[in-house]
Structures are given as structure tokens and as C-alpha cells.
Amino acid sequence: MEASTLTSPSRALLSKPASSRFLSHCISAKSVSVSLSWEKRVNLVSMRVMASSQNGTEPIVPVDDSINPRVKSLKPSKTMAITDHATALVQAGVPVIRLAAGEPDFDTPAAISEAGINAIREGHTRYTPNTGTIELRKAICHKLKEENGLDYTPDQIMVSNGAKQCIMQAVLAVCSPGDEVLIPAPFWVSYPEMARLADAEPVILPTDISDNFLLNPELLASKINEKSRLLILCSPSNPTGSVYPKELLEQIADIVRKYPRLLVLSDEIYEHIIYSPAKHTSFASLPGMYDRTLTVNGFSKAFAMTGWRLGYLACPKHFLSACAKIQSQNTSGASSISQKAGLAGLNLGYAGGEAVATMVKAFRERRDFLVKSFRELPGVKISEPQGAFYLFIDFSAHYGSEVEGFGTIKDSESLCRFFLDKAQVALVPGDAFGDDKCVRISYAASLTTLEAAVNNIIEAMSFLKPPVAV
Numbered sequence: 248m249e250a251s252t253l254t255s256p257s258r259a260l261l262s263k264p265a266s267s268r269f270l271s272h273c274i275s276a277k278s279v280s281v282s283l284s285w286e287k288r289v290n291l292v293s294m295r296v297m298a299s300s301q302n303g304t305e306p307i308v309p310v311d312d313s314i315n316p317r318v319k320s321l322k323p324s325k326t327m328a329i330t331d332h333a334t335a336l337v338q339a340g341v342p343v344i345r346l347a348a349g350e351p352d353f354d355t356p357a358a359i360s361e362a363g364i365n366a367i368r369e370g371h372t373r374y375t376p377n378t379g380t381i382e383l384r385k386a387i388c389h390k391l392k393e394e395n396g397l398d399y400t401p402d403q404i405m406v407s408n409g410a411k412q413c414i415m416q417a418v419l420a421v422c423s424p425g426d427e428v429l430i431p432a433p434f435w436v437s438y439p440e441m442a443r444l445a446d447a448e449p450v451i452l453p454t455d456i457s458d459n460f461l462l463n464p465e466l467l468a469s470k471i472n473e474k475s476r477l478l479i480l481c482s483p484s485n486p487t488g489s490v491y492p493k494e495l496l497e498q499i500a501d502i503v504r505k506y507p508r509l510l511v512l513s514d515e516i517y518e519h520i521i522y523s524p525a526k527h528t529s530f531a532s533l534p535g536m537y538d539r540t541l542t543v544n545g546f547s548k549a550f551a552m553t554g555w556r557l558g559y560l561a562c563p564k565h566f567l568s569a570c571a572k573i574q575s576q577n578t579s580g581a582s583s584i585s586q587k588a589g590l591a592g593l594n595l596g597y598a599g600g601e602a603v604a605t606m607v608k609a610f611r612e613r614r615d616f617l618v619k620s621f622r623e624l625p626g627v628k629i630s631e632p633q634g635a636f637y638l639f640i641d642f643s644a645h646y647g648s649e650v651e652g653f654g655t656i657k658d659s660e661s662l663c664r665f666f667l668d669k670a671q672v673a674l675v676p677g678d679a680f681g682d683d684k685c686v687r688i689s690y691a692a693s694l695t696t697l698e699a700a701v702n703n704i705i706e707a708m709s710f711l712k713p714p715v716a717v
Contacts, residue, residue: 317443317444317446320443321440321443321444322436322440324436324437325436325675325676325679326347326348326349326436326675326679329347329663329673329674329675330345330347330348330673332673333345333347333667333673336673341671342671343667343671343672343673344670344671344672344673344692344696344699344700344703345673345692346672346673346674346688346689346690346692346697346700347673347674347675347687347689348689348691349485349637349689349691350547350548350551350553350691351548351551351553351606351636351691352691352692352693353551353606353609354551355550355551355552355555355588356550356551356592356595356602356603358591358594358595358602359550359552359588359589359591359592359595360588361591362587362588362590362591363555363584363585363587363588363591365587366583366584366587366588367584371583371584371587372583372584373583374579374580374583375580375581375583375586376580377571377574377575377579377580378402378404378405378406378567378571378574378580379404379405379406379559379580379581379586380406380583380586380590381401382590383406383586383589383590383593384401384404384406384559385401386590386593386594387399387404387406387559387561387593388400388401388403388404389593390593391529391542391561393597394597394598395529395531395532395542396529396532397529397531397532397537397542397561399561402564402567403561403562403563403564403567404559404560404561404567405559405560405567405570405571405574406557406558406559406580406581406586406589407557407558407559407560407574407578407581408556408557408558408578408581408582409545409547409556409557409558410514410516410543410544410545410547410558410559411437411558412558412574412577412578413543413545413558413559413560413570414437414438414441414512414514414543415437415441415444416560416570416573416574416577417512417541417543417560417562417566417570418441418442418444418445418447418477418512419444419445419573420566420569420570420572420573421476421477421510421541421566421569422442422445422446422447422476422477423446423447423476424445424446424447425446425447425448425474426445426447426448426474426475426476426477427447427448427449427450427472427474427475427476428442428445428447428448428449428450428476428477428478428479429450429452429467429470429471429475429477429478429479430442430449430450430451430452430479430681431451431452431453431454431462431479431480432451432452432453432454432680432681432682433454433460433484433486433487433639433677433680433681433682433685434451434479434481434680434681435481435485435486435514435680436679436680438479439451439681442477447476447477448474450470450475451681452466452467452470453466453681453682456628456629456630456639456641456684456685459487459489459630459633460484460487460489460630460639461489461491461495462480462491462495462499464495464498464499464501464502467499467502468502471502471506471509473508475506475508475509476508476509476510477509477510477511477512478499478503478509478510478511478512479511479512479514480496480499480511480512480513480514480530481514481516481517482496482513482514482515482517482527482528482634483517483518483520483521483525483527483632483633483634483635484517484634484635485516485517485635485637486637486639486675486677486680486687487630487632487635487637487639488614488630488631488632488633488634488635488636488637488638488639489630489632489633489634490521490525490526490527490633490634491528492525492526492528493526493528496528496530496533497533500530500533500534500535500536503536503539504535504536509539510539510540510541511530511536511539511540511541512540512541512543513529513530513531513540513541513542513543514543515527515529515542515543515544516543516544516545516547516548516558517548517549517634517635518544518549519548519549519598519599519603519607520548520549520606520607520610520634520635520636521607521633521634522607522610522611522614522632522633522634525633525634527634529542530542531561537563538563540562541560541561541562541566542560542561542562543558543559543560544558544559544561545557545558545559546558546588546589546592548635549598549599549603549606550589550592550599550602550603551606552585552588552589552592555582555585555588555589556581556582556585557581557582557585557586557588557589609694610636610690610691612694613636613690613692613694613697614631614632614636614638614690616694616697616698616701617638617688617690617697617701618631618638620701620705621638621640621701624705624708625644626642626644626645627640627641627642627644628640628641628644629641636689636690636691637687637688637689637690638687638688638690639677639680639682639685639686639687639688640685640686640688641684641685642659642662642684642685642686643683643684643685645662645708645711646658646662647713648711648712648713649711649712650665650669650710650711650712651710651712653665653668653669653710656711658676658678658683659676659677659678659683659684659685659686660676660678662676662686663675663676663686665707666686666704666707669706669707669710670700670703670704670706670707671703672700672703672704674686674687674688675687675689688700
């Protein structure tokens, strides 16, 4: 579908079924063959030039439009594709309820926004040091000490343009070609692709909904070998909302410490969006884990600052130095304005103070509503999330169902196309996160919106006809 069609409320767009539009924009890129070698391309160009010369025409040298094989092997982010597509449908007049986005629906707290505005007015609009302003790095050190029990100095902190940049640079800094990156599934969509960009191999460690999608230490131990370089943990988890209890993290740490080469990247971006009695534990705070842990956090989720693009990395100096070297040749320092705003966020109080507590209370109410609603549906399995703002629901009992005028529900991809067509609700297929049994629902939306979405989904499911037994 042409981009112009998507952005225009034309009949051409509306005449196409939502499933077709969804499929064309959201389906995963398939593996592609590696480009012709440089030598073969040179020979091909030479033959074309010779043929043109023999025909008496002006030699035409075609442009080499090859793409780096590393990049060609990457899968596009399905969450971004679905979010962009659903937004385009809404702009075209289609009343889609968008529950695919991974960002809070709240405004950035006023004190943070004012700090950003004042930064502009006061002229804080120039480059900052590559690793971030000293005042923000000191504030991050204070936060990590007070809230996480971690002692860092400013030269062990790097501020970046979002936590995603921190993770990408950390993977590039510590992984060598042929290394293995251990990733529990379901996983955030970018982890495996980041490993591939570093010429490392993602090794997926499946978990089960009956275990609240938490990593089994025995499985971890069975997968570690001499190539294992990095274990990525995300707690609270995107996409499941699972929170690793301290006791389980200690078991994982007992395994990790047996392997001197194995590092841990602890993604703690959802740290403050957590529901009592669950408690957050920073992996680096566990005995023996400080020197081998790269802790990533940021401001996007807890402070509703996704558009400000601000995250940070805390780790031992030699790892930090390597990451900083990459950043210096990539983007350099994060926005000076965003850093002033982030400083104001850290000054709101312990765990973000009342502003964050208010958002978490609303998220919890929404979670409770969704859990209750979907638990009442037949053939649906749920693991109640303890943090973040996602529900990862197992709909696989309905795979194989037939829908008149649509076809067969084969997997999470076709189920999400069905919900978009019949319920006009945009969700993310679980295969994007490494678990095709499930779909992800983001409850970063008002309770009224969620009620409408649930009603639409329940009504759409009435069209499902169980598969005929053979």
C-alpha cells in the first residue's frame, strides 16, 4: 500500500479490508539471501559496460544498491509497524482502538515540562558532555544509591537518547562475532535484533505462562557454554509484566557467577511501574554481580517522557568507557533540554513521588479490569502482570477456528488481523515477542477506552467457530 494512501481518508483506503492493510505493514520480514559478493558485482558491472560499448551507446554504470547483509537480516519492529498503521487508519477515519503502543497515555508531569521550557529560555541549548551533564549523572548516582542500593560514581554513568540506545551500545561494546546472547522469551522485540547487529547469536530461552513467564534457572544453566557472553533480563517485563522475585534472581546469580565470561544486562526501565506486593530488585545489587552487570534505566516509562528520549547506563568504568566511545562517534550527548527535564524528574522524590504514584494507581485499576474481564472468557489463559502496563494473553485454544468471510485463525498474527477487522482493536501478535500463543495488550489507555475494546473483542470472538475434528 502506498504511503499516500495511508495518510489520506480516501475511498481507496477504506475499500481495502483492515486485514490486508494490517498484513502488508506488519508482517515480519523474511530471511533474505546475502547480497552478491563485491567481486561478482564488479564483474556484472563490467559486462554491462562492455555490452553498451559494443552497441555504440554511452556506457551506463548502474548504481550499486546493495545493503549491508547484517541490516538485511534484521526484522522490522512489529510493535512500531502496528502502531504506525493503526495511527494511519485513525487519521483516515477508521475508528481503531489502539492498544499496541508501549508508552504511557499520561502527560509528562508539569514540573518536568516546566524544567524543559526553562532550559530553553535560560539558554541551555548547546552540546553537553558526551556522557551527560555532571549534575544529571550525580543525580542518577544518588537515585541508584537511595532506591537500588547501588554505589556508582558519575564516571560510571552514561546518559543517552533513550534506554534503547544504551542497550544497543552495551551489546555492541561487549559482544564479539560468534558470541551468544541469552534472551528469555517472551522478550522485547529489539533484543534479538540488537544481538544480530553485533554479529552475535541470540539464544532464546522459552518460559511458560504457568510459571508467570519467569526464566527457569535449570534451563539457563543448560544453555550456557564457552560462547555465552551476555544474559539479558527485563524486570518488570515487556511484554508480560512479570517481575522477577529476589529469590529467583539470586538463583540466576548463583549460576552466572560460575562463568567468568558471562555478563548480565539488566533492563530496568519499568522499575517504578510495579504493583504491591511485588518488589523490584536490581540485579547488580546481588552479591558478586556488580562487576558483571550493565544496568539500563531511563525516564520514558515512569515519568511519561517517551518523546524526550532520555535513558542511562550504569556499569563498571571499562565497560562504560567502551559504550561512551561508541556514543561519541554516533550521536554524542543527549539533548541538553531533556537532561534538564530529567533532572527535575529525579527531584520529584523517592520513586518519582506523587506524580508517578498517581500513574501507577491508574495502571493498576486498568490491569485489574482487564484481568477480570479476560479471565471470564473461555479458552483464555492469563498470567496476572505484577508490573509495567501490558497483558500477555494466551489465545492459542482458539487457533484453528474458522471465521466466515475471514478464514482460519492460524496463529497470533492472523488473530490480531481478525481483531483489527472485526473488533477494530489493534494488538500486537505474540510471535513478535517470541511466543506465538499469545497477544500483547497495552493498557496505557483510559479505562473507558479499555472497556470499549473488551466489549469489541468479546463480540468479535462470538464469530469464532471451533475447528471441525477430523
